[in-house]
Amino acid sequence: MPGADPLADPEAARAALVEAVAEAGDIALRFFRADPRSWTKGAAKSPVTEADVAIDVFLRQRLIARAPAYGWLSEETQDSAERLTRRRLWIVDPIDGTRAYMAGGTDWSISAALVEDGRAIAAVLFAPVSREMFSASRGRGATRNGVPIRAGSRTDPAGARMAGPKQGYPAVTTILADAGQVERVRSLALRIARVAEGTLDAAFAGAGGNDWDLAAADLLMHEAGGRLTTHAGADLVFNRPKPVHGALVAAGAAMHQPLLARLASFVPPPLAERPA
Template structure:
């Protein structure tokens, strides 16, 4: 694929940058899908979480193409070594080469390539591609979110009764004791779980503590631009590119349900959850 420089005298032009991001993430997803279909080679990282050859190959591809767009944009990826340099950048690529690695390894379809451009702590561009299902989510701050070109908007639900909910089992157990809700099957990619709130397929999504910037940034913008909210359990918006890019337990829903759940949501039982408990 070709790379068009996007810098001008005032910094990156967002229009070509958004296009190049979408093209790059789509191409990365095609690489991941080919490796998924060929068979998965994996091992365990130092934090006892799995990684595959596809994670590493996609990370290298994304780093090469995205950093070529503008040298002044910093880099934070699950599969790259982190360092303090990113803290001094106004803009930052936040990357998860394969979100939902366990699903990828198990032969499931609930995994995705997730990339966001964060500016001064908040995502301004996002692309989330699930190659196995052909779902391409994109969003641009102030310009909406789309799935395969169709505009997204969260479901207009105002009551918890009958709400479709997803997340860690302990959270769903606690919520089910308070309202008759419909528990949905687990989505192993946290980014996809949150993005399905933007499509209206999920009304409420929970995430346990210890999720990272790369798990969240792209989905956060997609949900926000679909008129939903992703916050901590007490309603605090998320800020990205902190020295420790980790977040407490989270709540994602449309505005009416979110307001109710900030008051009623179960307290998270897994502040120190492993990645497999998210």
């Protein structure tokens, strides 16, 4: 039908994202461990490389060409309030975990999602070094390299495999201290994907994560049967005027509520009992 949206079906959007992000991964690998030019941006002095910018340009051109009526939000593109007028928009992080990328590590990823009315309906997360392509579409489940994934069914946080910030969140620090194994995954999106596939039982994110860090990972978690919420248990909403989120917790459905209960009930020990 003339004028019909070719990406109206979330599965069609997922396929378009997989194709585009796979090519973006090739761009990233051309610069990887090749001393790309880098600089810092913003008050936080966040690092940026020429690879971030090249991927951003490529994905914007490719995805907007597929759906010119959709909005755009990316870490490496200046934000515009125009996106708020769009029911659907692409949300992209060209390289999530730029510090890991610059250090030659493997724990970085490319994250892209299509959001409709504040929630992701198609998502792709690609870890180029390990060639892991995570993808999901609303109501169709989540996969890793085409194989369905499922978040874990563990219920007890004690002894679980977790990842998250070790400083600044006393309740989270206490939970991580009881974990059986604590992993370091510098890409926030990839950290959450590890929960979606069951490699980790839970993961935490400090306040300050942005839509581009979280939109794709959120759909992966949901479609894999897990939960990604605020510490109060609220779901994430994307494409708001300020695309920034508070502290978050990701876990399989069975462990999510026990973790929320521990976060809510945390009472710091008396000063005399705290470690020096």
